[in-house]
């Protein structure tokens with residue numbers, strides 16, 4: 001029987017185990033609690049293979065002072081379990097997040113601190129990098145990436 005993949009809204013606490021395994025392996029799970037996880041406007045998506053969660057992404061109403069104070073969202077904690085990478089599931093999560101944001105606000109703008117190892121994944125989805133690379137201590141090198149999302153409400 002073929003596996004069914006579904007993307008669903010989940011709670012912040014449901015993201016922690018996957019964030020921990022993929023983004024902070026071997027570190028205390030508390031390092032996977034992000035500021036803004038429970039703020040109004042934040043939503044979390046999980047991708048499920050049948051009933052097992054295999055990837056997560058979080059979208060927060062959070063403005064980067066470098067950009068215009070328009071409807072900014074920040075993507076955080078994008079993670080697909082290693083055994084499921086490269087199957088189009090990160091794409092499904094990102095597209096669903098973009099789609100929900102576009103339904104919610106006019107002229108939305110999505111930015112994030114991307115791991116340099118994932119830059120090409122985001123470029124394939126139309127994101128561009130901004131500014132200089134920087135080190136997130138204890139994690140790895142990052143760079144800001146961004147995209148103006150087209151709005152249905154325009």
Ligand SMILES: CC(C)(COP(=O)(O)OP(=O)(O)OC[C@H]1O[C@@H](n2cnc3c(N)ncnc32)[C@H](O)[C@@H]1OP(=O)(O)O)[C@@H](O)C(=O)NCCC(=O)NCCS
Pocket residue numbers: 022023078079080081084085086087088089090091092113114115117118119120121124
């Ligand atoms: C980065 C990540 C979220 C991408 O999700 P994924 O499900 O593996 O990606 P997809 O299968 O949807 O890939 C879509 C395209 O991007 C490419 N791609 C995916 N990850 C890539 C990477 N790290 N570098 C370059 N290209 C990548 C794929 O080859 C695919 O290309 P194609 O359309 O030409 O076939 C996932 O690999 C992951 O969790 N990585 C580890 C944690 C991480 O880096 N998270 C991002 C933090 S900013």
